[in-house]
Amino acid sequence: MTAGTPHDERQLIIHRFEQGATKVIVNVGVLVAGFDSDVRCIIYARPTKSEIRWIQCVGRGLRTAPGKDTCLIFDHSGSVHRLGFPDAIEYDSLPGTSDGMKDSKVQERAKRVEKLPKECTQCHFMKPAGVYVCPKCGHKPLSGEDVEVDSSRGLKKVSKKERKYTKEDKQRWWSQIKYYQRQRTSMGKPVSDGWCGHTYKSKFGTWPNGLQDYPIEISPEVSNFIKSKQIAFAKGREKQQKQQETSEPQIALPSINPALKSSEYLRQHITPAGGSL
Ligand SMILES: [Zn+2]
Known part of the structure; x- marks a missing residue:
């Protein structure tokens, strides 16, 4: 059934479906709303970003009917990932009612993302929002595995290796160090x-040869670099001191001296019972 199917033919198809003669109707965008037959299975094959469309289509199967307990929904479009379970889509306030805050829509969206179910990486069960351990297979995601990633920002991964410094960059660093x-x-x-x-050398691996000594005001980047070097230096020195303290030989041997003394004492004070020592 498509938009081009004549009205009479549509009625006939629906009638045959309700009588049980037709088991499956394939439709493109026409049995969205206003179709209230007893539907017990929906094979959802079109992707949508519209919550309304998603709820309306799935709603065809969510009506009660005599002898009906469940409706099977096969979502082949990933809509449940994007929009969540139909019964989780609800609004406390009317969307679009802005109280003067520009970003209310953005906040609304962020809130909705939090409510989305997540697929278990092990058994593909859709875990309701906020559920960590899979209720179906018991799989516990590794830390970081279950993290929501926003790839829409177009951020580039920062890598130290990729950064190439020009002569001007190096001069700027040197001038700031001089500052x-x-x-x-x-x-x-x-x-x-x-x-x-x-x-300078710890930053670039070379001496500041051929650079001018004029100072320019220090930037947070250079300032932080110097701070980190100072912290590393201080820590290194502290460690060195500790090592020296522990490896220093024990010069004072207090246990030996009293022993020596007491044996001397004994030698001086004990008078041999007979003859001399
Ligand atoms: Zn699972």
């Missing part, structure tokens, strides 16, 4: 030229 040096000097805690060179 930092000047700052430290004005605070009365100067750092040496050698420190500047090493800081």
